[in-house]
Every structure is written in C-alpha cells, then in structure tokens.
C-alpha cells in the first residue's frame with residue numbers, strides 16, 4: 001500500500017511533551033547531530049502525512065488528535081531550529097504563509113462545467129433515453145452514482161507530485177487562486193504519495209465543512225458573541241475567502257475528489273479505475289457506487305436519501321455519471337453541461353418571487369443588516385415574505401436589485417434565504433441596493449468594520465440598539481423575562497421610559513399600565529417577572545449585559561473563576577488572560593467594559609436595584625453528594641420539557657459539567673428528539689447515550 005507503517009518506532013513516546021521536544025532539539029544542537037535531525041524531520045513528515053492519509057482517505061485514524069498535534073509540535077520545533085531544512089511540502093507549511101492581500105484570477109486548463117439538474121424519475125428516464133439514443137442500440141455502459149456534497153467546487157493541480165495550484169470554479173473558465181487556503185486543509189495532500197503519477201495531475205472535487213466541525217465552530221462563535229454561519233456551504237465559501245490561511249486551518253474543512261482525467265498510459269477504460277489510482281496517490285475520493293442500469297441508479301438515489309440525515313456532511317442530491325471514458329467523450333457536452341452526467345436533486349423548499357424592497361435593521365451591537373421583503377410565497381408549510389440578506393457582501397455577490405425575480409429557499413429548519421437572482425427576468429428599472437450612509441433608526445453616520453463586511457451604527461444612544469439590547473437582556477438564555485416581549489419593549493423605548501436595560505428595574509406600575517394593550521393585571525405580572533429576574537445569578541447577568549465576545553459560555557467561565565461581578569471587575573487583563581478559554585481579545589473587552597464610565601454606571605445601577613451579583617457558595621459536603629459530581633455530560637437534540645439552557649442548568653445544579661462536543665472524556669450523552677451528529681460521534685466512540693427519562697432519573701428528578 002502507498003503508506004506502509006513506519007518501520008522504525010518513534011523515539012518520542014506517546015506522551016511526549018513540548019518541553020521534552022525542546023530538550024531533544026537542544027540536545028541535537030549541542031552535539032551537532034544534524035544527520036539525525038534531518039532523518040527525524042523526514043520521519044516525522046512521513047508519519048504526519050501517513051496519519052493525514054489514514055484519517056482522510058482511509059477514515060481509520062490510528063492516533064488521537066492530541067498525539068497528532070504532538071508530532072506536529074515536534075516537527076515545528078525541529079524545523080525552527082533548522083530553518084534551512086524547511087521545504088514547501090512539509091506539513092508545517094500548510095499555514096506557513098502570511099495573510100494574503102486578495103485572490104488572483106486564474107484560467108482553468110479545462111472548463112469547470114456545472115451539472116444539469118433533474119428533480120424526478122421521469123426527468124432521469126429522459127436523460128437515460130437521450131444517452132441511449134445518441135449511442136445507438138447495443139452499446140453497453142455503466143453508471144456511477146455519488147453523493148452531491150454541498151460545498152465549494154475546486155480544481156487542484158499537482159505538478160511532479162506537488163500541489164501547485166488550487167482554484168475555485170468561478171465562472172467555469174476563470175476562478176480565484178485559493179492555493180494558500182487550500183494548503184491549510186489537511187485532507188488535501190501537499191504532495192502525492194507513491195509513484196507513477198503523471199507530470200501534471202488535475203483533480204476536481206468539493207471542499208466542504210463537516211457538520212461536527214461546523215457545529216463546533218458555531219458554538220464557539222455563539223459563546224464569543226459573534227455572528228453564526230447559517231449553513232455549512234456558506235460557511236465554507238466564506239472560509240475560503242478568508243485572507244488568513246490560519247483561520248482556514250482552524251475550521252477544519254474537508255475535501256473529496258470526484259473529477260479526474262485519465263492518463264493514456266494508465267490504459268484504463270472506466271473512471272472507477274482511475275479512482276483507485278488517485279486514492280493511491282493519497283487523495284480522498286468521493287464515495288461512488290457502480291450501477292448497471294436505471295433500476296440500480298434509482299435504488300442508490302433512495303439509499304442516499306435515507307442516509308442523508310445521518311451523514312456528517314450535507315448533500316443536496318446525487319450525481320449520476322457514465323463510467324466509461326470513451327462513452328463520455330462520445331457524448332461530449334452542451335455549451336453549459338457535460339451530456340454524460342446529471343444531478344438528481346432532493347426536494348428542497350424553493351420558490352420564485354419578486355423582491356419588492358430592502359430595509360435595514362440595526363442589531364444590539366449596531367450592526368446594520370439588509371432584510372429583503374418580497375411577494376409572499378408558501379415555503380415548507382408557512383408563508384414567507386422576508387429574509388435576512390446577512391450583509392452587504394451577500395447583496396453584492398447575488399447582484400440583487402429591487403424588482404428582481406429571486407429564488408427563495410428553505411431547507412430543513414434553516415430560515416429562508418434568497419439564494420439566486422433570475423437575471424433574465426430583470427426589469428429595466430430594477431434598483432441597485434446601496435448601503436445606507438446613515439443609521440435608519442437614529443440618523444447617525446454609519447461606519448464599516450475593519451474587516452469590511454459589516455456596516456455599523458456607532459451611536460451608543462441609538463434607539464434601535466437600545467431596543468435590541470433590551471430584547472437580548474430579557475431573552476430566554478439571559479435574564480429570561482418572558483412577559484417582556486417585543487411589543488412592550490418597542491413601546492417602552494419609543495416612549496422614552498427605557499434608555500438602558502437597567503431602567504426596567506425602576507419602572508413603576510402606572511407607567512407600564514399606561515402602555516397599549518396592557519392592563520393593571522398584566523402590569524403586575526410584568527413587574528413580578530422583572531423582580532424575579534434579579535435572582536438569575538451573576539453568570540447570566542454578565543452574559544445579558546451584551547459585552548462583545550462575552551456570550552453565555554465565556555460568562556460562565558469568568559464567573560466560575562471569580563464567583564461575582566465585583567471580583568471580576570477588579571481583575572486585571574493579565575489575570576483574565578491566564579484563565580483557560582479566555583483569550584487576550586476577551587480579556588481586553590472585559591477590562592475595557594469595567595473600566596468605562598458606562599460599564600461602571602451599569603453595574604452600580606443594577607446593584608442598587610438589587611440584582612444578584614455573586615454566587616452563593618454551596619457547602620463542600622453538600623456538593624460532594626450531588627448526583628453528577630465528576631461527570632461530563634453532552635446534550636443533543638430537543639429534550640421534552642427542557643430548553644437547552646434548562647437542561648444545561650439542571651446538569652450544573654446536579655454537580656455535573658456540560659461540554660459542547662463529544663469526546664472520550666464524555667461520561668454520557670443525553671439525546672432528545674432529532675439528535676445531531678453528536679449522537680453519532682457518541683456511538684462511534686462508545687460513549688453511553690441516554691434518553692430524557694433516564695436523564696431525569698440521574699439528576700434525581702424522576
């Protein structure tokens with residue numbers, strides 16, 4: 001096989017530490033064992049490549065992520081001590097480069113065509129009939145069926161076995177050169193393995209974001225108060241546009257190849273034979289099933305449709321291709337599509353409508369989001385008439401204009417999206433959408449983010465921001481004041497009764513009772529709910545204040561450390577940085593908040609109102625008797641009778657620790673309805689999975 005097991009045992013054992021590595025390097029230096037160093041560097045590179053191959057091509061890793069990181073650290077240390085030995089194809093060079101300034105356009109050696117779509121069995125039969133008609137009777141051929149992964153198409157060029165160019169599809173003829181970012185994706189080998197590869201090897205495939213990694217990234221972003229990616233495909237596209245390959249590396253994208261060119265000297269007749277060659281070079285290849293005829297193809301379509309929900313990646317259909325290379329050539333292509341392949345798309349909720357207007361909403365941090373309003377359409381059992389456009393890059397990417405006919409899509413539980421503009425239907429008077437120069441709520445001048453994607457209102461007294469901050473403060477995961485709904489908040493802010501979320505604790509009954517659709521009784525209920533919110537505890541209070549980068553998770557970590565807002569406010573930036581999970585950015589923002597007049601005033605006012613600012617310590621003896629002491633628990637899916645937050649609180653109350661992803665350290669996973677990839681990971685790792693009823697038992701509530 002291409003990657004034999006390493007013949008020599010590694011001299012650094014399984015538990016090698018960074019210090020140990022450094023001492024090894026020093027020892028090398030001292031004795032000038034440069035041959036030994038050279039050999040070890042080679043050995044490590046080979047070993048790391050083999051583990052990449054085991055992980056991505058064979059899907060059977062032999063070592064833990066941690067051990068992998070240790071090998072990488074050792075290699076980095078050795079290379080740092082011997083910079084002259086660094087080669088561009090070393091695994092350390094995946095993120096070797098500095099951030100790039102932009103993407104150069106490159107011409108594809110061969111056009112990257114898109115694939116024609118079908119949506120039902122009749123259309124598929126017509127495709128098959130067309131082929132048979134062109135070929136004439138008696139010509140036998142086979143199909144291959146493969147999943148249509150929902151990611152970003154890319155073409156790779158290996159010259160003399162080394163990856164030299166990676167480009168996006170672009171318009172099919174020209175795309176962006178994304179080589180630096182592609183190198184940061186571990187699944188894509190920097191150099192081919194084995195021998196027998198052609199001088200120039202072209203491969204096309206899909207870069208995609210595995211759900212597990214996508215979810216983990218979104219959880220981190222949520223914890224840091226950053227905007228979440230709406231789906232893996234858009235997230236992948238956004239990631240590949242990053243100027244810094246380090247960001248790409250962190251997000252752990254994956255890759256599967258599906259397009260290959262057969263070299264004449266291979267003397268192969270079918271593409272499935274080429275696949276074996278390419279796999280042997282160390283490139284991960286999409287799963288492909290050979291099929292004799294349409295019946296088998298249809299069975300495959302059903303099989304993938306059933307598997308769809310369990311896959312660790314998103315697919316939107318399958319691709320059906322003719323396997324015989326000579327027949328592919330005979331069929332040729334139309335101006336847009338190859339004639340020898342077709343995509344069978346699974347149903348999504350898609351509809352055409354006309355964009356009537358775009359308005360701009362201001363978020364609690366001042367971010368201005370364009371929102372599309374269109375003629376109402378039925379999608380997934382509901383009527384939809386608006387959708388967020390996320391940011392102005394998106395508007396530009398779609399080249400969206402008011403008056404355009406657009407395609408709106410709703411897939412699964414995802415909120416509706418404007419996915420496409422039907423350019424051929426554009427009326428002559430369609431209006432471009434310009435980013436607003438002033439805030440639509442308060443009229444202050446807007447400014448662009450450093451990154452350039454987001455437009456913001458930076459006026460701290462902006463009424464829209466006050467409203468959004470109060471909504472957030474009262475939200476379910478924060479102070480959870482459920483009777484303080486959007487209609488009431490709107491009125492409180494418009495009437496000037498609330499200029500800051502702390503103002504709600506000073507509201508008087510007659511002020512509330514004076515609001516529209518608010519009687520004496522509801523006013524009392526609202527006041528009682530506001531009163532009750534004072535006891536939510538410092539972690540939720542800290543999160544509710546909406547300090548940038550301080551979401552629920554970070555707030556818990558900080559309060560877990562300081563046990564109260566006052567102690568936290570007194571901490572220095574250096575102290576904060578030393579806490580696990582708190583980086584310099586969070587530390588700086590927290591310090592800045594507590595040092596600012598606005599921050600101090602907020603705290604003083606909340607304290608005066610009697611909002612609980614510190615944790616009451618449980619007696620140690622009581623703590624040790626809690627049912628989940630020492631247990632790490634992961635929750636996935638919808639639990640009956642619990643919000644996600646409530647389930648997490650219940651685990652903590654019972655003395656347990658909540659983790660966001662499943663690992664071998666997880667004691668058990670609580671899986672509710674529609675569990676996601678976490679349940680699958682648990683199965684794979686052999687971690688115990690329990691249902692809601694068993695969960696209640698374990699926290700002593702059954």
Ligand SMILES: [Zn+2]
Nearest residue numbers: 439442457462
């Ligand atoms: Zn404003």
